[in-house]
Amino acid sequence: MKALDERSRCATLEECDDGYRLTSRIPRDATLGSRMRAKELRRIIGRMIRHAKPLSLVANEHEVSAVFDGSEPEANIKRLLSDLNRRVDEFRRERLHPRVVDELLEISSRERRRWIKDGRLPISGSASFRRGKQDIHFPLHPPDRIARLAQAPDIIAEWRERDRVGTRDIDLRSSQVSG
Template sequence: MPLGLRVHHGERDAAIRLLMGRSTGSFSRTSRSCVFDRASRQDAQNLVEALRERLFRIARKPVSQRQVEDILGITSRERIRWGKDGRLPLSGTSRIRKGTTGISLWTYPGDAIEQIAANPAVIRRWRDEDEATTAIGLAAIIV
């Protein structure tokens, strides 16, 4: 299952319940199944297509900062540094407003985060590069 569908599981499950509930088939909440009679074949195909479209959109939704940190096992400092220098791809920002104030948060493409998570050597390499850069910087300060 794509990362986007795992991360946005609440939205995924709600979309499935909504679309199946609206269909002409018999919907069983306990088994998450929808049964159609033979005469409703087109209705079943329409449901499948609607589910495919909705789930694809949910899977493509960006991933939040906290989710990236949890998925990759990184700190917020690493996420910020790697985002600024381009190693960690950004997909845009999300604006959260509370009253008259608001904040903008970076968002990340789920497919790129999934690829990085599948290859932990990338994170190790980035940490090694950062450590080497820090050591060189400290040596320059000491001299």
């Protein structure tokens, strides 16, 4: 097999017996190690490749691979490769949903809400969805800052300790008031 495009950041394009094989890896720096984000990125990549009508498409936990007919113009396949790179780059910058933040930081939703409220956890916007007649709003988080927090578990441990000590102080004061 001869590599046709060495410049791609997230995929390779090679000639094979059936035509062209495009293999798109699920980059860890795009998913930040989140299983939820990896699943979403696999879905996005798979949809883009399916839209190009490959002969076959196979996805696993780490990559999506497709074979395209040899009569398909190489320029079309390279355009798909370029589009995949662009979309993965966009995905890297997408703000994070609260559940992804919970997964990445290994925190509870209660901790996340408390840390947002007191300003410890960064927010970069909000989104909403409609449930019946009610609009549900939730915060979105900057991926770069959450990734740095995920790499510093000592900060999370310190926050938890601060909350534990703070809660104990509140409990002592409330017993003194009622007592």
